[in-house]
């Protein structure tokens with residue numbers, strides 16, 4: 001039985017583009033910047049509506065972050081956009097000093113995160129960005145799961161005062177969350193009730209977690225699935241309540257084990273409620289070229305991998 | 318080597334590029350086709366490469382006492398892969414694996430997969446000139462009198478690191494280096510003039526202390542002559558920058574004169590139309 005259904009598949013970056021288009025009409029303080037990747041970031045709508053509030057930086061990401069920090073001083077809300085590798089790792093110190101340490105209201109919004117950008121390969125497939133960004137004091141880190149949620153998150157972060165990293169991707173994935181949802185930063189979304197194992201997933205892995213829960217149900221295992229769209233601040237109440245009920249947990253993300261959602265959950269549980277735990281993620285390796293689905297299978301980032309880890313962790317209770 | 322022979326190889330390399338990009342339906346044909354004439358000249362004519370007794374090229378990572386080439390604009394990977402294979406570094410049959418899972422021919426070049434001919438990863442733009450300068454300095458420290466070559470894009474000139482490297486090389490008298498800028502006037506979001514104007518690249522590099530030359534990067538004769546001139550200017554205290562005018566998509570009429578084919582793969586019909594314009598001179602892989 002399908003726990004969730006969907007009518008269309010869309011890319012999360014298009015959800016970002018739609019959110020930006022909305023902001024161009026509803027929030028005159030929002031300005032957008034891009035480093036020679038307008039099409040990939042789906043910014044055409046924003047630029048068409050508000051050309052005077054868009055700044056093309058050329059292929060100069062470090063400059064883009066600094067310009068963004070400066071733009072906040074007049075009360076503007078800059079959305080600095082590029083691919084996830086070039087918007088985080090490449091410009092880490094610019095973000096650290098001019099944005100995070102300076103407490104500036106910059107929204108760093110990046111597409112093509114993780115393995116699912118596919119053929120471009122490891123130079124572009126950053127799997128460390130959640131870790132890099134969450135380590136910065138005061139930085140909010142969000143990784144929405146589908147088109148609708150990405151759009152809602154894009155709009156919601158304008159209302160929050162402070163630096164945010166919003167991460168999304170390139171492939172089309174099922175659109176299964178409500179169109180008119182209100183996005184609350186730091187508030188996990190309960191998707192499936194269960195008593196045997198908790199699955200905490202973020203980004204593209206949320207849909208896979210739902211598929212895993214269906215497969216587990218056929219084996220008589222009731223998995224609880226929670227969408228952790230905000231990795232920082234982490235919704236520890238929701239996590240704690242669930243693992244107290246199930247007694248074990250699997251995390252799932254398109255990221256390294258190191259520095260990812262799993263590592264945040266493990267740190268919290270180790271200190272507050274030690275619980276058997278397994279990770280679905282990339283285990284200390286770079287990505288590579290290939291089709292997105294092939295890569296997700298090779299690196300163990302799909303529903304089957306979640307099922308296997310769920311069964312493994314239940315045996316450890 | 319006669320320019321006619323060079324042109325024959327270039328025609329085959331252009332076919333390889335198109336077939337590789339078509340085969341995985343991803344990659345960057347535009348810049349690859351535009352820089353084909355330069356890379357074929359470098360690897361088949363200008364560069365002094367290490368070979369075995371039988372004359373076959375041999376690869377070792379350090380590349381001591383041979384000329385080295387670094388591709389900074391790593392997205393034109395199909396070009397470097399084709400040229401390396403055609404030159405004999407690895408079998409041309411491997412070109413069919415480009416960008417497919419488990420391949421050594423990754424979307425952007427990397428030594429991570431131990432592909433013969435690749436010494437540094439590129440793909441994140443703006444880093445190759447620095448690496449080339451370091452490698453040129455290592456040659457000097459080793460008493461190795463060979464030359465280091467580096468290719469960058471013109472959009473890539475937007476990156477600040479390029480200008481840090483531009484400042485460093487003349488300061489440290491790195492005069493065993495010949496770098497190129499592929500001035501095709503295009504980048505992803507449109508013409509370079511509109512996206513982020515480089516203004517006068519020649520004046521800029523000259524002000525930084527480089528010996529700047531210009532050439533037509535799609536004219537095999539001009540490439541040969543300019544490289545002879547550039548090599549004669551080595552060892553005189555200044556690094557050399559050659560700004561080469563090219564046409565993105567050169568060799569395929571419908572891929573030229575815009576940025577449209579920067580990173581788009583041809584469909585079946587487009588591939589046929591493109592291949593019809595390029596003679597198969599060495600046998601398709």
Ligand SMILES: Cc1ncc(C[n+]2csc(CCOP(=O)(O)OP(=O)(O)O)c2C)c(N)n1
Pocket residue numbers: 035036037059086090347348349390392440441442443469470471472473474499501503504505565579
């Ligand atoms: C640091 C970095 N930022 C952005 C990109 C994405 N990107 C790949 S190619 C390209 C345009 C490069 O323009 P140019 O150097 O002129 O090469 P051409 O389009 O002529 O092949 C961009 C922005 C990248 N690869 N690296």
